[in-house]
Amino acid sequence: MSEKKKENYLDYVPVCAPGYEWSEEKGVVVIKVENKGFYNWVAQKLFKRPRFSYISLDEFGSFVWKQMDGTKTIYEIAGKVKEEFGEKAEPLYERISQYFQILYRNHYIGYVKEKK
Numbered sequence: 503m504s505e506k507k508k509e510n511y512l513d514y515v516p517v518c519a520p521g522y523e524w525s526e527e528k529g530v531v532v533i534k535v536e537n538k539g540f541y542n543w544v545a546q547k548l549f550k551r552p553r554f555s556y557i558s559l560d561e562f563g564s565f566v567w568k569q570m571d572g573t574k575t576i577y578e579i580a581g582k583v584k585e586e587f588g589e590k591a592e593p594l595y596e597r598i599s600q601y602f603q604i605l606y607r608n609h610y611i612g613y614v615k616e617k618k
Contacts, residue, residue: 514602514614516611517611521609529561530560531558531564536554562591566583569582569583
């Protein structure tokens with residue numbers, strides 16, 4: 503009987519989605535998001551909505567974003583966050599897991615399943 507290896511979310515390797523540009527301004531990461539789709543097009547034409555939105559991450563989010571290099575696991579990134587922010591980052595694993603889930607749901611990142 504073979505035992506299945508249980509997946510651990512902390513073993514995932516996050517990567518920035520290729521469709522987004524980002525820059526750093528005064529230590530804060532700013533993600534440039536194109537507002538695509540029919541409803542956005544209508545809003546741009548009728549209500550003069552901008553074609554691009556700029557999402558500024560906070561200090562914690564900016565630090566985490568800059569750690570995503572396609573090689574570090576979420577667990578390793580959490581360790582770096584602990585080194586940088588100490589007690590300010592607590593509850594660390596719950597917070598970082600939720601943060602990565604939000605980034606993933608909004609299509610800002612993807613995952614390489616596990617580090618080889």
